[in-house]
Amino acid sequence: MLRLPSRISSTAIRRVLPWLFRAVALLLVGWYLVLLYLPAGSPAQVYGLTVPKGVGFAAIARELQQAGVIRSSLHLRLVARLRGQDRRVQAGDYRISSAMLPSQILEKLAGGQTDACKFTLPEGYSIYQAAELLEKQGIFDSEAFLAACTDQGVLHELGISAGTVEGYLFPGTYQVGFQMNEVSLVTEMVREFRRRTEKLKPLLDATGMRLGQAVTLASIIEREAVSPEEKPLIASVFLNRLRIGMPLQSDPTAIYGVKVFGGTVTKQDLQRSSPYNTYRIKGLPPGPIGNPGLEALQAVLQPAKTDYLYFVARKDGTHQFSRTLAEHNQGVDRFLKKGKKKRL
Template identity: 40%
Template sequence: MSIVPQKKALLQIAMLLLVLMAITGFEYWRDYRVPVSAGEGKTLTVTVKPEMTVKDIGDELFQNGIIHNATLFRIIAKVQGVEKSLQAGDYALSPNMSITGIIDKMVKGDIVYRLFTIPEGYNVEQIAKLLAEQGLGDGAKFKELARKYTPFPYMEQQPEIIYSSEGYIFPDTYRITGGMTEAALLEMMVANFDKKITPEMRERAKTLGLSLHQVMTLASLVEKEAKLAKERPVIAGVFFNRLKQGMPLQSCPTVQYILGYPKTELTIADTQIASPYNTYQNPGLPPGPIASPGMAALRAVLYPADTPYLYFVAAKDGSHRFSRTYEEHLAAVDEIAGQVNGKL
């Protein structure tokens, strides 16, 4: 056998290997520095869950057409020493991003936030429903967690209380990141409440001889009763007056809380429902808050109006008629009923 053909064959193999290496090098360079699409790639929201490994993330990106090579994604993350530093969350990504750019984004935690607003006066049931409707969490799981969640000593956990977190989920606008659990959401919202209650407010509660739990309970009633800002301190003053005289608060929202929906007009039977939350049947405050009061309702309770009134009734425009005596109160009720029925 001739040696020349042998050398020729080896040369051809060597050239082939060089070509393959060049191609591989080009592929590596392309995937490492060059995005999938050099044009205006469509931006997608990719969710990285807390339990996902770097391999899982690479596969997810590949399946969504964000990167060319899932294996290379894993190798680059490992070489850079950040394979365990990729943060969970929702990321806005597109095929016109390089792998290094994507990795850098995930290391920094440059995630997409969604805004979630809890209106003042919402209770746990309503908040859980809102979370579910906006696809931010499991409503049933959120409610179950809210039953016993009491991270701060002023949050009471009595057998009569339906949700221990009721009233302490501060009404605010929150930035929600993808992958947040129901527990993390609840923790964030209750922690926000604790930050909002200033030392001055806590001291004021002590001056009034009230625990923070009592303040929150009373504030939740004011929040649900008052429709006009100027009436909040007056309504709070009425409640304080009734408490001092040992009169039941007779707050309709407490019965509505028992019913589970905002019934416009309560019947006699409704006010006779056996429940510790029924302020028609039980003197004093209910076991706990019935909703999440806003800051204005809280301040109305901490600084109530000095008023002689013991009664109030809502007019059809949302305002209230305040009365000193029961006779005045009955006259106000009759007057409002006449307006509603078109008699006046």
Template identity: 40%
Template structure:
């Protein structure tokens, strides 16, 4: 009897010792970092990468001393297929368990990108390419057709005007579709929350409002002038006077070189508001909140004309006679400044 008890005690002690050894082993594999003094570094998990490929990559980049620890951790957490693609800022001072948690939780590094008010699709595309987020040509291809707008339930010949200007954060693995989807979603959220109800009251469609706002945005960078510019265009629309907006003409020029000519003003294109009545067929850029607000809330004035003062502001006039006088004045001043 005593012998059996002794044998049982030995078995229990051995089992406990095995558990303790296993525990120490697991702890050392899961919670021992590869280094005690390594700086943070970037690690990219590409879309579709297998867990083994990720583990080998972490080993190769020096984040791990061996792959066994992170594989055990992944097995215990059932995390083999839960790692999220993206660029991570990791350190060899992180334990295998901490590394795995960061990858599973998707603590990716993101990069801020600011798209200014008044940028058109081509300018947005160029900025995206400059930031290393995708091809300019591919972005244009994804956004410059009516199907792209229709896919988001929007009217128009393209997504021009619907890519809301703002500061966004994108990861290195963000696709062009991800970027476009986020910018359009931001436009929709802002539009529905701040402008849709008033636009419907005034009988303006989304396309009409965004088109008018985009012209206002391109005509002036002065927020306090936007309601005045809006008033000029809305007065002209009401009186059936052509808008006569240079930015719309420029938008319709295929290879604009920065110099608008009389020939450009006389060439009939869908966007030439010197030749065509009413609004152009769609927006010419992405308007911001202030321009959208101004399009809905023009100043209570009877102005029909404006001309640049050559200092970022404009001179507004009620009559063509007043306008021509202002044009002569400021063109003369501009020529004098050029000579200096």
């Protein structure tokens, strides 16, 4: 009868272990290389991945594995860690094909190569101009965007008590992902407004103004000012007028929602009956006439200390400011051509 040894000698173990370690190492290297150079599927399988700001890479890898566009989340995390790309992933919308290699996926995510288009809202643009620009660039239908801007459910969700989001779409450049819709863009722009203006709250509280009033006045200043340095001066003129009950008589308010302000307003425009026309009403209009930037808002909350009541545009885009009507009329005669309407 054959007897087996009761125990394996330590010498035998020492001889086997190196081979065992080599075999395991080869298996791990093979697993790593196979997954590195073997796509999970075909180009036809594409997954829309949205990466929010601040999300961890582990969650991204798990989502891609669950979607079937990669074979192993562990493998993708390992590759990302070795390449130093796990902390460089940028937020945005991405189309990830299952035919892409892990290296290609990581390069796309870390490089911010989003499948999105850029949309820039200039300072002072109204929701109507924004809608027109979005349609012109082939991003959204103008009517659908305006519907989102006036949707009562959206306004309630965003904490806006007005009838539209006018004034609360923060000017700037946005990535419009392929999975975004009109409401998504409006929401992102309003949230950016909240984020960027949070630091102005102490100044707002000190003035005693409501946020809506400050935004409304800032929107008028934004359309009147050409030079950023003059915004506090223009703010002082309007605030001085409000203080004594003098009409603002601001050109852009007369044509809000009717046509784009181009610097010249006709006599017919000034006579138009509109709750926004500050040639026909006293005080502020019922809401903003555009979406102001941070400088215009700061100008309202920290205006220049002056006793100016008038200003008129010079030919270089700046303004002459006056304390009296006589001084103002002299400026009008000097800087405005015959036939043009007087400014303030």
